Amino acid sequence: MPLFAKVKNPLELVKSLRDYLLVLEQHGSGSKKAEKAVEESSKILQQIKSILYGSGDHEPQTELAAQLAQEFYNFDMPFHIIKNLANLDFEAKKDVAQIFNNILRRQIGVRSPTVEYICTKSDILFMLVRGYDNPDIALNCGVMLRECIKHELLAKIVLESESFYSFYTYVELSTFDIASDAFSTFKELLTRHKVLCAQFLEGSYDKVFDKYHVLLNSENYVTRRQSLKLLGELLLDRHNYTVMTRYISNPENLKMIMNMLRDKSRNIQFEAFHVFKVFVANPNKAKPIQDILLKNQERLVDFLMKFHNDRTEDEQFNDEKQFLIKQIKEMSEGDGGKVGGAVGGATS
Amino acid sequence: MARVPEPVVEDKDPPSPPKPVSKTWSNKKEDYELKDVIGSGATAVVQVAVYVPRNEKVAIKRIDLEQYKSSMEELQKEINLMSNCNHPNVINYYTSFVVRHELWLVMKLMSGGSLLDIIKHVMTKGNKGGVLDEPVITTILYHVLQGLEYFHTNGQIHRDLKAGNILIGEDGAVQLADFGVSNWLYGEAGGGKKRNPRYTFVGTPCWMAPEVMDQSVGYDSKADIWSFGITALEMATGTAPYAKFPPMKVLMLTLENPPPTLDTCCELNGEDYRKNYSKAFQKMVEKCLQKDPSKRPSATELLKNPLFKKAKGKEFIKEVVLGNAPSLSSRATKVKRVPGTSGRLHKTEEGGWVWSDEEMTEEYEVEDDNKKTKLANKSTPSSSSGVTTLQASPSSSPAPSSAPSSTSAPTQSQDPGASLTGELQVLMLKMKELQDQITDIRGQEQELMTQQIQNPTLLTTQSHQSKAVQLLNQRQEKEREQQQLIFQQQQIAVKLQQLQISLQNDPQQKQDPSAAKKVLKIALRKRTEQNQLKDIKFDYIIGTDTADAIAKDLLAAGLLEGRELVVVAANISKLIENPSQKVTFQVGNVPQEQLDDKKLIGYAQLYVVNTDK
Numbered sequence: 001m002p003l004f005a006k007v008k009n010p011l012e013l014v015k016s017l018r019d020y021l022l023v024l025e026q027h028g029s030g031s032k033k034a035e036k037a038v039e040e041s042s043k044i045l046q047q048i049k050s051i052l053y054g055s056g057d058h059e060p061q062t063e064l065a066a067q068l069a070q071e072f073y074n075f076d077m078p079f080h081i082i083k084n085l086a087n088l089d090f091e092a093k094k095d096v097a098q099i100f101n102n103i104l105r106r107q108i109g110v111r112s113p114t115v116e117y118i119c120t121k122s123d124i125l126f127m128l129v130r131g132y133d134n135p136d137i138a139l140n141c142g143v144m145l146r147e148c149i150k151h152e153l154l155a156k157i158v159l160e161s162e163s164f165y166s167f168y169t170y171v172e173l174s175t176f177d178i179a180s181d182a183f184s185t186f187k188e189l190l191t192r193h194k195v196l197c198a199q200f201l202e203g204s205y206d207k208v209f210d211k212y213h214v215l216l217n218s219e220n221y222v223t224r225r226q227s228l229k230l231l232g233e234l235l236l237d238r239h240n241y242t243v244m245t246r247y248i249s250n251p252e253n254l255k256m257i258m259n260m261l262r263d264k265s266r267n268i269q270f271e272a273f274h275v276f277k278v279f280v281a282n283p284n285k286a287k288p289i290q291d292i293l294l295k296n297q298e299r300l301v302d303f304l305m306k307f308h309n310d311r312t313e314d315e316q317f318n319d320e321k322q323f324l325i326k327q328i329k330e331m332s333e334g335d336g337g338k339v340g341g342a343v344g345g346a347t348s
Numbered sequence: 349m350a351r352v353p354e355p356v357v358e359d360k361d362p363p364s365p366p367k368p369v370s371k372t373w374s375n376k377k378e379d380y381e382l383k384d385v386i387g388s389g390a391t392a393v394v395q396v397a398v399y400v401p402r403n404e405k406v407a408i409k410r411i412d413l414e415q416y417k418s419s420m421e422e423l424q425k426e427i428n429l430m431s432n433c434n435h436p437n438v439i440n441y442y443t444s445f446v447v448r449h450e451l452w453l454v455m456k457l458m459s460g461g462s463l464l465d466i467i468k469h470v471m472t473k474g475n476k477g478g479v480l481d482e483p484v485i486t487t488i489l490y491h492v493l494q495g496l497e498y499f500h501t502n503g504q505i506h507r508d509l510k511a512g513n514i515l516i517g518e519d520g521a522v523q524l525a526d527f528g529v530s531n532w533l534y535g536e537a538g539g540g541k542k543r544n545p546r547y548t549f550v551g552t553p554c555w556m557a558p559e560v561m562d563q564s565v566g567y568d569s570k571a572d573i574w575s576f577g578i579t580a581l582e583m584a585t586g587t588a589p590y591a592k593f594p595p596m597k598v599l600m601l602t603l604e605n606p607p608p609t610l611d612t613c614c615e616l617n618g619e620d621y622r623k624n625y626s627k628a629f630q631k632m633v634e635k636c637l638q639k640d641p642s643k644r645p646s647a648t649e650l651l652k653n654p655l656f657k658k659a660k661g662k663e664f665i666k667e668v669v670l671g672n673a674p675s676l677s678s679r680a681t682k683v684k685r686v687p688g689t690s691g692r693l694h695k696t697e698e699g700g701w702v703w704s705d706e707e708m709t710e711e712y713e714v715e716d717d718n719k720k721t722k723l724a725n726k727s728t729p730s731s732s733s734g735v736t737t738l739q740a741s742p743s744s745s746p747a748p749s750s751a752p753s754s755t756s757a758p759t760q761s762q763d764p765g766a767s768l769t770g771e772l773q774v775l776m777l778k779m780k781e782l783q784d785q786i787t788d789i790r791g792q793e794q795e796l797m798t799q800q801i802q803n804p805t806l807l808t809t810q811s812h813q814s815k816a817v818q819l820l821n822q823r824q825e826k827e828r829e830q831q832q833l834i835f836q837q838q839q840i841a842v843k844l845q846q847l848q849i850s851l852q853n854d855p856q857q858k859q860d861p862s863a864a865k866k867v868l869k870i871a872l873r874k875r876t877e878q879n880q881l882k883d884i885k886f887d888y889i890i891g892t893d894t895a896d897a898i899a900k901d902l903l904a905a906g907l908l909e910g911r912e913l914v915v916v917a918a919n920i921s922k923l924i925e926n927p928s929q930k931v932t933f934q935v936g937n938v939p940q941e942q943l944d945d946k947k948l949i950g951y952a953q954l955y956v957v958n959t960d961k
Contacts, residue, residue, distance in 0.1 A: 090434045094502075139428060174375035176444035176451055177431055180424040221413065221449045226420060265449055267414055310817045313824075315879055 008047070010064055014071040017044045021080050024087045034087070042092040049095050052102045069103050073117050078103070082127050082144070085137045097140045101147045115151045122157050124148075129163045132170040132182050142181040149185070152193045159189055159200045168211045172223050183226055190230070194239040201234070201243045209247070216256065225268055228260065232274040248279045249286035258296075261303070270308065273317075280324045293331060300328050373454055374401065375445035380408060380454070386461075391415040396457060406442065409453040413446075415816075427453065429504065437495030439515065439525040458523060460516030460670050463488065463583070467511055471586050478624040479586045483658060484668055486629070488514070489580060490651070490659030491522035496576065497647035499524070500569040509575035510555045511582050520666030553598040554578065554588035558639050561599050563838060563901065570641035573650070577636030578608075580629075584621055585613040592616070596779050596837050607637035628655045775837050782830050789823040828876070832884065835907060839886060866890040868927055872902070872916065874935060874952035881948060885957065888924065895920035912936075916952070923954045930955040 008016070023037040051068055054060040072078060081088075081096050088096065104114045118124050125148060131141025149155040158164055167189070170182035190197055201208060215227035235244045247253055257279070260272035279289060293300065304325050311317055380397045387394040392411045399406050416423065430441035440456035460466070470479050480488075492514060499506055506513075506524060513526040557574030559567045582588050589608035590598045610630050614620055622630075632655050638644050645653075796816055868890065871883040884907050888898060899917035902908045908916055912935050919931045931954045934943070938950030945951045 094432065139431060174445050176446055177424065177427045180420065181428070184421070184424070220446050222420065222446045222451070225413075265414055310814045310821070313821055 008044075010051070010068040010071050013044055013048055014068065014075050014077055017041060017048075018075050018077065018080060020044070021084045024084050038087065038089055038092075042089055042095075045088075045092050045095040045099065048099055052099060065102075065106075069106055069113065072103055073113070076121070078114075078118070079121055079124055079127075082124060082131075082141075085131070085140065086134055093137060093140045097143045100144045104144075104147050112151065115153060118148065119153055119157070122161075125154060125158055126161065126163050129158065129166060132166070132173070132178060135175060135178060138178045139181055142178075142185055146185055146188055149188055149192065152196055155189060155193055156196055159196070164189065165207070165211065168215065171215065171227070172218055172220060176222065179220075180222065180226070183223075187230055190234065191237070194237070198237075198239040198243065201240060205243065205246060213256065216260070221265065225265070225271065228268060228271040228275065232271060232278075235275060235278050244278065245282075248282050249289060251286075251288040251292055254279050254289055254292055258292075261307070266308070270311075273307070273321075277320055277324055280327050290331070293328060294333065297328055297331060301325055304328070371402075371442075373399065373443040375443060377445075377447045377452070380406070380452070382408065391417070397454075399454075405457045405459075407455045407457040409455065410447075411451045411453065412449065413451055414449045416451075423451065430455075432502065432504075433498070435495060435498040436521065437491050437523055438498060439523045456517070456523075458515035458521075458525070459518040460520070462512050462525075463514040463516065464510075464512040466516065466669060467583065467586055477619065478584050478621045480583050480669075482584075482625050482629055483660070484665070485580065485583045486655055487659045487661075487664055488522055488583065488669075489576070490656045491662070491665075492524065492576065492579070493647050493651050493656070495522070495524040496572055497651065500572070500647055505567075505569050506572050506575075507560075508555070509572050510579055510588070514579070516665065516669060517662075518666075518670070520662035520664070520670060522662065522665065553595045553602075554591050555582075556599075556602065557641065558602050559641055561603060561838070564897070567641065569646070570644045573636050573644045573647065574641075576647075576650075577633050580633050580636070581608065581610065581613055584610065584625055584629075585617060585619070587617075589613050589616060594779065594783075596775060599837065607634070607639060609634060609637070626655075628653075775833055775840070779830065779833050779837070782826055782833070786823055786826050786830070789819055789826070793819050793823070831907065835902070836885070868924070869957040870920070870923065870954060871957050872952060872954050873948060875948060888920070890924070895924065909936075912952075916954075919954050923956065927956045 020037040020041045024034055024041070027034045027037075048068060049055075050058070051061050051064045078100060081100070085093055085096060104112075104118075106112065106114055125145070128141045128145040128148065131145070132138045145158075149158060167182060167186040171179055171186055173179040173182065190201070212227065212231070215223055216231065218224050218227070234240055235247060254276075257272050257275050261269055261276055263269050263272065279285075280293065282289075285293070304321055307321065308317070379400050381400055383396040383398065385393050385395050386407070392409055394407055394409045397406050397408045398404070411423070413420075427441070427444055430439065433439075433441075439458070442454040442456070444451060444453045446452075467479055492509075496506065496509070508526060509524070513524065515523045515525045517523065553561075555575040555578045557567065557571040559565050560571050578588050589612050590601050593601065610621055610625060610633065614622060632650070632653055635643075635645055636650070650656075793816070796819070866889070868888040869885060870888050871885045873881060873883050876882050884902065886898060886902070887893075895917045898920055899908065899913050902916065903910065903913050915933060915935060919933050923929070923931050932945050932948075932951050933954075934945075934950060935952045936950055943950040
């Protein structure tokens, strides 16, 4: 039961898709012409999808898929469909994401032709980032963007651009699913390619962490909890050693984390503990850090003795807590920061 | 395959007006006026609310993120799945936002409640010969199928289809709900190239397809078709066919017996439903309940079944079904289950699978009378009754096990099936006991939760909090034990099945011990999170099992951590090469100075339990 009178070849499909997208661009939405263009684009996208993924009993058509990818580059299709994504209908948007990701994953030997293509058209990446501005396409764009940044080259472009900093706004969006999708992308960007990430964090330290502190102090419980957790992960990753030492020698950071240890939320207290331990376990504490800890020595010991005592099952946590208590107890004025000589599992 | 199926039946509903531009919903708490609670669970309540700007009723699921046990990512996945759906037969998700430490999920209010509520309500009025009439059932199923078809073409599997997850709107609309366990079939947003079968053990046992229980074969969207068939029987008879059995037995019956039919239900319930349901209906159910998933029809194919030509529009459901439904306000006090929080096997933070179904625990109080005496034995592991206990001692080793060499003149006369079944029974009793304890703890938790809702200031009191945490810890401990049991039980169930197949294939085999496969009973000794040494025992069938697959099974059962997978697999192979040699190896991240391979701190050990006995 052929749904379409005539099966088009990849060139024809891509050509007519481009034509319909042009119509959308020129006429905006609402007009009769635009309506037809939306409808026709959906149909073409379905056909393209079934070439790439197969459909029903049909396997994907490898040869056609290769041709299709080639035509996509020739016609700048990835750029055009993303540009017009918001004008397409609900299902077509999802199809676009699937098609895009499939073509992105294509490999010829060790080469990834689509990655090479996007490197020359970095606007595609920035359009995807801006997708978070529009709730209608935010999640579709997120799916495509995350596939992109799996490739180090593409992640680098995003990290090194100004558009990276818009994530600090996106992760605080009020709609939970969009904000948390943006957060996953943000986290991927900061953790996936270890060496690249470490270089980036070192190079852009001030800007990254100034803004990061806004997240840690967010009104939004989820933002606070997620960003605190990520902070702990970043500091404990050995690739980020330089960043970690810099972070834990700043007394302002210590003060903030100590306040979070007393947050109303137990989950936040717990995540804060995992950042706090890095400050204490550091064998070469900066003077200001040492001063704060010494000044609060007794109170801290008291506090830690009572801290999450019901967490009896978490052996590692209890060991770490005991270690911290010992470290803080043994601190004294003349130590010159050499206190924590034996660094436990905490920082290594 | 086109996304929109060729309509086989003319439109059941009058042509809907052009699709309204999607309405916008604010993310401000003040815009929602909370009303009656219509459901509650351990970490969430569902409430009716009025969206003030439009004076429109909605349902809000309030999830307490401080208590929520799965990761935030899991929650995000669930919501993404919902927002990726746009179909009249799939629950309408509007928006979600954070209010203090709660997540509010705003959804369409389905004021008819779940189909399960309706079934139960009808049953209170007596239901000789069938709960819902065939025209009602086929109409509801027809709508369910359309939602299911949409799901499947999206590359999603629902994985927990049952009457409890089918919601009815005030206009008679039928919608699939509870995506708590549903998952993408191929990668993020259906992006993966291949349709990778899934291996995770989720769903509610009574509705669960055999291949989902089996775990060794993987499953696809056809698993939902099995559940669909069970749901059809549920609508006719009021319960899933094996609802009155404990979960372990359900697994066994599903794996071992021929698929359930309406006849099976007649026998089990002592009722005769046959006269009220057509041959065509029974045939349709049979097609869905075939053990070989590839033989089951797809949702698209099912929609073409002539049976559904008789299906009607939602108007009909509104008239016939909602007339029989309990009112929303009456449910407000009665309904205990909340979509997404209970009534299924779900994953805990530790990655283990646990059951939490209030209905189920109520229903399987039908165990044998020996229960008490048998349970009394539980503390003495090698009970004199000769019944194999939990950590089976070598002498009672089940399975067509065989000694590696000459000494093999074992008790081959003993029926291996019977010994396995015996072992299963013990496991089931143990399971039941654990389940009771868990239910008890859950009850206490629920009570705590209720106090909290009524008196929010309690949240801040230390004693209240520590009570809650204490309960949680207790329950998690029990749940971990339960996982162990589930894992052992699965192994036995699979073995039983294999045994059956091998007996069918070769009747001689039973008398021929040499033909039996060599089975090594292996124990993995390692420390639990509570630092107790525990043995995890499993069978390794030489020539059939691989170290990799076994390690993956252990992982799937929550007995291993992801990072331990490779090292355990590698050491299983090492052990198999030289079964007489214990293997000790490093696991976990214990600080160097504490490592101790004698006390197994930071180490685990693998050894063979049963050689030559």
